Amino acid sequence: MEAFFANLLNGLSWGMLLFLISMGLTTVFGVMGVLNFAHGSLFMLGAYLCLQFVRWTGSFWTGLILGPPLVALLSVLVERFLLRPLYGKDVSLQLLLTFGLMLFLDDGVRLIWGAAYHVVHPPDALAGSVPLLSRSYPLYRLFLVILGPLVGIGLWAFFNFTLWGKLLRAAAMDRQMAEIAGVRVPLLFTAVFAFGAWLAAVGGALAAPHQSVGPAMGERIIIESFIVVVIGGMGSFPGAFVGALVLGLLHSFGTTFFPQLQMALPYMLLAAILLLRPRGLFGTES
Amino acid sequence: MKRKSFAPVLVLLVVVFFAGIGLAADKPVKIGFAYIMSGPFATYGQFAKQGAELAIDELNAKGGVLGRKVESFFEDTAGKPDVGIRVIRKHVFENGADVVMGLDSSGVASAVAPVMTELKTPLIITHAATPDVTGAKCNRYTFRISLNINQNIAMASAIAADMKAKTWTTAGPDYSFGHQSWEYFQKYLSRKKPGAVFLPQAELAFSPAATTDFSSYITKIMNSKAEGVLISLWGGNLIDFVRQASDMGFFDGKRDILMTLGAATEVLYALKDKMPTGIWVGTRYWFLANDTPVNKAFVEAFHKRYNAYPSYNAHGAYAAVKAYAAAAEKVKSTDKEKIVEGLRGLTLELPVGKITIRPEDHQALTDGAWGLTAADPNYPIRILKPIRRFTGDEITPPVAETGCKMN
Numbered sequence: 001m002e003a004f005f006a007n008l009l010n011g012l013s014w015g016m017l018l019f020l021i022s023m024g025l026t027t028v029f030g031v032m033g034v035l036n037f038a039h040g041s042l043f044m045l046g047a048y049l050c051l052q053f054v055r056w057t058g059s060f061w062t063g064l065i066l067g068p069p070l071v072a073l074l075s076v077l078v079e080r081f082l083l084r085p086l087y088g089k090d091v092s093l094q095l096l097l098t099f100g101l102m103l104f105l106d107d108g109v110r111l112i113w114g115a116a117y118h119v120v121h122p123p124d125a126l127a128g129s130v131p132l133l134s135r136s137y138p139l140y141r142l143f144l145v146i147l148g149p150l151v152g153i154g155l156w157a158f159f160n161f162t163l164w165g166k167l168l169r170a171a172a173m174d175r176q177m178a179e180i181a182g183v184r185v186p187l188l189f190t191a192v193f194a195f196g197a198w199l200a201a202v203g204g205a206l207a208a209p210h211q212s213v214g215p216a217m218g219e220r221i222i223i224e225s226f227i228v229v230v231i232g233g234m235g236s237f238p239g240a241f242v243g244a245l246v247l248g249l250l251h252s253f254g255t256t257f258f259p260q261l262q263m264a265l266p267y268m269l270l271a272a273i274l275l276l277r278p279r280g281l282f283g284t285e286s
Numbered sequence: 287m288k289r290k291s292f293a294p295v296l297v298l299l300v301v302v303f304f305a306g307i308g309l310a311a312d313k314p315v316k317i318g319f320a321y322i323m324s325g326p327f328a329t330y331g332q333f334a335k336q337g338a339e340l341a342i343d344e345l346n347a348k349g350g351v352l353g354r355k356v357e358s359f360f361e362d363t364a365g366k367p368d369v370g371i372r373v374i375r376k377h378v379f380e381n382g383a384d385v386v387m388g389l390d391s392s393g394v395a396s397a398v399a400p401v402m403t404e405l406k407t408p409l410i411i412t413h414a415a416t417p418d419v420t421g422a423k424c425n426r427y428t429f430r431i432s433l434n435i436n437q438n439i440a441m442a443s444a445i446a447a448d449m450k451a452k453t454w455t456t457a458g459p460d461y462s463f464g465h466q467s468w469e470y471f472q473k474y475l476s477r478k479k480p481g482a483v484f485l486p487q488a489e490l491a492f493s494p495a496a497t498t499d500f501s502s503y504i505t506k507i508m509n510s511k512a513e514g515v516l517i518s519l520w521g522g523n524l525i526d527f528v529r530q531a532s533d534m535g536f537f538d539g540k541r542d543i544l545m546t547l548g549a550a551t552e553v554l555y556a557l558k559d560k561m562p563t564g565i566w567v568g569t570r571y572w573f574l575a576n577d578t579p580v581n582k583a584f585v586e587a588f589h590k591r592y593n594a595y596p597s598y599n600a601h602g603a604y605a606a607v608k609a610y611a612a613a614a615e616k617v618k619s620t621d622k623e624k625i626v627e628g629l630r631g632l633t634l635e636l637p638v639g640k641i642t643i644r645p646e647d648h649q650a651l652t653d654g655a656w657g658l659t660a661a662d663p664n665y666p667i668r669i670l671k672p673i674r675r676f677t678g679d680e681i682t683p684p685v686a687e688t689g690c691k692m693n
Binding site: 002003006007009010011013014017106107110114115116117118119121128129135136137138140141207210211212214215216217219220221223251252253254255256259260262263 | 324325326328329331332460487488489490491492493494496498499501502503505506508509521522525526529530533534535552553555556557558560
């Protein structure tokens with residue numbers, strides 16, 4: 001029983017982190033049709049900026065609040081000056097650009113902060129652990145488990161009840177129609193790209209107290225995020241939530257019950273989904 | 287008439303002769319280094335470069351090797367075997383390296399070692415620990431200056447034999463390094479403590495290299511019957527594991543813990559006071575393990591130049607450069623074949639202590655040290671106190687056990 005709860009929480013907290021990152025990835029893809037390879041690097045940048053703010057101010061919260069907007073600002077420039085000229089051209093050009101951006105950011109981070117591993121401590125309020133049956137469980141992980149659904153609900157409300165959210169969905173459904181109806185799609189695209197980057201950076205800042213901050217940390221998480229997005233359905237919002245939870249739980253329970261298969265499990269699930277529901281669990285047939 | 291025409295030829299000959307000497311004296315000795323310089327393990331390449339540059343500057347300040355300046359070339363293996371082979375070839379064919387050094391990953395080392403017989407260039411491995419390169423895959427040109435898995439695990443099992451724990455499990459990376467560490471641990475500990483029990487394969491905690499969330503592995507170990515845990519995770523994996531395990535109450539004193547690379551300075555610098563105290567940790571070189579003048583001078587020079595204590599990878603690169611210089615002075619040549627002879631059986635005083643490169647398998651017999659992590663106000667990181675030292679002879683398996691058949 002105890003082991004079950006521990007595994008459940010382990011899986012949920014990891015899943016929530018994956019959800020935040022996949023959410024940005026899937027939104028950018030859903031609205032803009034851009035598969036952003038550099039998404040993991042934006043995640044990494046969020047973690048490094050959090051580290052830097054913690055060094056300057058000593059507070060994790062400033063890092064969490066101030067870091068992600070800076071990353072969003074950078075991605076506004078990227079979208080406006082690098083990505084925009086490529087819309088309507090061959091998709092491989094976009095892939096090349098975002099892949100190049102990933103290499104550029106990874107090396108840039110190494111130049112600025114060095115190649116060493118860094119550690120960010122959780123804020124005092126979330127340090128330590130709480131009793132869980134006969135054991136104890138880290139408070140910061142519980143914070144992630146609770147934060148995930150809250151962010152999810154917030155985003156869901158945003159997409160369903162605000163004008164901007166509705167505009168985004170409209171543009172995602174039919175770009176031309178939205179343009180005819182008077183939506184300024186180029187501006188919307190910039191906003192969506194920045195929003196995706198902001199989500200990635202929030203994920204990075206939240207991951208910083210939980211794992212070591214080091215170069216190429218984004219490359220590790222981006223692969224799992226891609227799996228989440230494919231399982232859930234490209235561009236699907238509930239899909240990203242469910243996909244992330246499934247992957248998180250697969251990770252924790254798989255480690256305990258199928259250790260030899262553990263590395264292959266996510267890929268096996270991916271293959272099964274691609275065979276049975278090529279558009280993902282929540283994907284719509286187009 | 288005839289005499290007149292001789293004079294210019296004579297002058298020319300004299301000029302060519304002296305220029306030739308000048309050229310030969312100026313031609314530098316070239317060392318090609320191959321480390322991981324990018325990606326998540328880039329910090330290892332960076333440390334190695336620091337150690338190598340310190341050693342080379344020290345040599346050049348004293349006139350170089352055999353009066354020739356030493357020059358270095360660095361290439362990135364990216365931790366990939368095919369890239370490793372490519373950059374080693376580049377060193378030999380393009381950069382004209384007289385010797386190649388480095389290699390962080392056992393996978394890269396296993397792939398590169400057999401290629402050296404074809405390149406006919408000495409290779410000194412400074413980090414990769416797989417027993418194969420001085421075992422089944424040993425060859426005339428491949429040497430290793432650093433501790434290998436067997437030596438490190440021999441120390442781990444000696445310490446484990448004195449512990450209370452009877453049932454053991456492991457947390458390690460899910461590739462050959464983690465599996466080989468566990469394999470040798472079982473082998474050596476059963477010899478020293480016949481009653482030791484090891485958990486079956488399905489209950490061990492091997493994690494992929496890309497893992498950043500270790501909670502499920504930690505839960506698995508905490509739910510197992512094991513009283514002792516051998517942790518062979520290293521670098522970023524070990525940092526993540528230790529932080530997450532501390533939060534989950536893993537270090538509650540209920541189990542005996544051994545970390546085979548827990549005393550690596552890159553790990554200690556990242557964790558600082560988050561590294562629990564009273565844990566047995568090992569490394570390939572510990573900067574406070576001995577008081578010899580050579581070690582003190584090295585630590586002091588390194589700290590002055592880089593404002594950090596030397597990591598084992600910095601020491602490995604430093605040691606390899608010094609060993610090459612010693613071999614060249616011994617045989618009075620930098621000819622590749624002669625250097626091989628010079629390295630074989632070479633005995634040399636290094637910061638880690640006195641080492642001897644065993645001629646039969648080319649593995650260095652080098653002293654090792656494990657210790658208990660402790661806080662000390664004089665150091666920004668956890669240090670080892672007390673330290674348990676082992677001699678190279680007692681921790682190195684006999685040649686017959688290595689499977690090496692040298693041609």
